[in-house]
Amino acid sequence: MLIRIVRLTLEPARVAEFLRLFQESEDQIRAMPGCRFLELWQxxxxxxxxCTHSHWDSADALNAYRRSALFGQVWPATKVLFAAPPVAFSVRPAVLPPAPGQI
Structure with a gap:
């Protein structure tokens, strides 16, 4: 599983526009192959x-979404609302070694 976090700094006057855009597209994003979870944080x-917080089956699934027609509509419409460049990163759950004495 791949977890994607994207931090979006919006022009304050355009927040309502962003929220409308997110509401219009969130169900379609969740329906993309490999998307297991999507939520919006403030x-x-x-x-x-x-921040958008999403879970994907793999980097390939995320990249397929990023190449999709849906992303081609949503991302350009979102980018014009920014006050600063977005910060995006992907993470995976950490695998910790067994604790001493728990082998």
Whole structure:
């Protein structure tokens, strides 16, 4: 599983536009092959900063979405709302070694 976090700093006056765009596309994104989870977070201290948090079966599934017609519509419409460049990264759950004495 791949977890994708994208931090979006929006122009404060355009937050409502972003939220409408997210609501219009979230179910379609969730329906993309390999998407297992999608939610939107709002920064606790900066109300114009949001993060998308999504889970994908693999990097290939995420990249297929990023090559899709849906992404080609949603991302350009979202980018024009930014006050700063987005910050995106992918992570996986960490695999920890067994604790001493638990082998």
């Amino acid at each position: 920064d606790a201290d900066q109300p114009h900063v949001y």
